[in-house]
Amino acid sequence: MKTMQYSPPPGGSGDSVWPPPPTTPDIAPTLRPFVSLLPLxxxxxxxxxxxxxxxxxxxxLHGHAIQSISAISSTLVAGLVLGLICVSYLAYxxxxxxxxxxxxxxxxxFEAAGLETTAAWAVGWFFVPVVNLYRPFMVFHELWKAGTPGVDSRDEVAWQRVPSSPLIGWWWSSVILHVFFLRMLDKVLTNGLTTVASTVLFLILAAVSVALSIAVVTTISRRQEAKAREQAQSFPTYL
Incomplete structure (x- = not known):
């Protein structure tokens, strides 16, 4: 039986391997898929x-509005209402x-460059005392600017130049007023106001805060949807 002998490539040494072993092609890192925010x-x-x-x-309940019901029924109704309130409060x-x-x-x-935090810390800043007075505000500015349709988010200078919306400032001001001013109101100003006036002011601030929160979330979600569609048309492999 005839055996085949190894012949090195021309100009090569006998220690080299021929044919060369297959190489693994470099695989570009995949981007995170876009998640539609409209359902949320x-x-x-x-x-x-x-x-x-x-x-x-x-x-x-605090004003004892349920007074015409018997004591047992009132307790049951109050417990049920408070339970539902707690669930909606936490769920929201x-x-x-x-x-x-x-x-x-x-x-x-969107391959946004120059972001100042991470997704985890975008949430975490809400729970850090003192820092939570301004850091979430900055996070939402980044959400607005880096998610602007028609602007290349990979260009840090380009998206940083995008003007933010006054809606972000109005929303955050309402949050600060609703959370902190109302606590001060309960301790300081209630003595000079009637219960009805205090309640009306509380509900007005709560309504404004919720309305602006809904407006911010909805607007940013739609902007990101538009940007994702724009990116899919220009760079189909991204999505």
Whole structure:
């Protein structure tokens, strides 16, 4: 039986391997897929309305509005109402934070450059004392600017030059007023106001805060949807 002998390539040494082993092609890192935020935005809107109704319910219970019912029935009704209020209160905030996380992570699918935080910290800043007075405000500015349709998010200078919306400032101001001013109101100003006036002011601020939150979430969601469609048309492989 005839055996085949190894012949090195011309000009090569006998120690080299021939044919050369196959090489693994470099694979470009895949981008995070875009996640549509519109379903979550609708959930935030619905739960925001329930949250406001819950705030109204708490004021009614606090003011002993349910007085014509027997003591046992009143206790049962109050317990049921408070339970529903607590559920809507927690659900609204959980869904809002979930929306914030996904909205910021969507900036990765746009290859946004120069972001100042991560999706996890976009949520985490809400729970850091003192920092939570301004950092979430900055996060939402980035969501607005880096998710602008028609602007290349990979160009940090380009999206940083995009003017932010006054809607972000109005929303954050309403949040600060609703959370902090109302606590001060309960301790300082209530003595000079009637219960009705205090309740009306509380409900007005709560309604404005919820309405602006819904407007911000819905608007940013639609902007990201438009940008994702624009990106899919220009770079089909991204999505």
């Amino acid at each position: 935005a609708r959930a935030v809107a619905a739960l925001g309305v329930f949250d406001f109704i819950g705030a109204l319910g708490i004021k009614l 905030r959980i869904i809002f934070l979930r929306w914030t996380f996904l909205a910021y992570r969507n900036l990765d699918s």
